[in-house]
Amino acid sequence: MPSVATQITFIVVGYAALVAILALVVALRRGERPGWLDQLAWMLEALLVVRALAGLGALGGDGPPSMSTYVGYLLASVCVLPIAMQSIKDDRAVWSSGVIAVAAVAVGVIAVRLEMTAS
């Protein structure tokens, strides 16, 4: 049975993929960024915070093989999405959905790397 942190990672990666695909579809349809896409992105951020809190457990004991790498991924996992959302705060045009797609893919990859560097 995978650990709780690993199970949350699976959920994060799947949900990030969903957000990225939906953001891409919105961008390709060349419509304005809908409010629900923002809500999906912030729900993804909430999941990432939960994953980061679960990941704090790995800091105890022997800790991860490369502590600096692990902590870097831990911080990046919760910081990337808010920064991306801030950059498109006043912009609801078509390309702002592309930014969410990029950020969602990025946090999905970061979540995988976080899991890989935990042990």
Next chain:
Amino acid sequence: MTVPSHLPAPRSGPHKVLLALYALFALAAGARALVQLTTQYDEAPVAYWLSLAAAVTYALGWVAIRQASVGHTGFASVMLWVELAGVLTVGTLSLVGQDWFPDASVWSDYGIGYGFVPAALPIAGLLWLRRQKRLPAGSQSRDD
């Protein structure tokens, strides 16, 4: 380096996605290079310094694209070509001279470790810049 304060805020456009990617790669390459330079410097110093150079290039590329989005395309015209030359040079060297790269740099094998995005990024940037230069003054990045 910061964007001069007299420049107006860039409008929406494809540059927003490019800026997000450049910021992401500046962060990823910079963090990777700093960790490797400080914790395992002796393993592959050339590769790690090249990763740091890639990070600086991405940071300057971010500034260049931001300036180009408001019509000042000069810096981007230089930086994007420098970046493309860097990816192609390091990518080719990593294939023909593998002894020089005991560990991978960001641009090794044309950025295979990052899904070849490092190779695609300057090309996408140059295509955007070409389009940007054709737009009439005052309508930069207003194609949405």
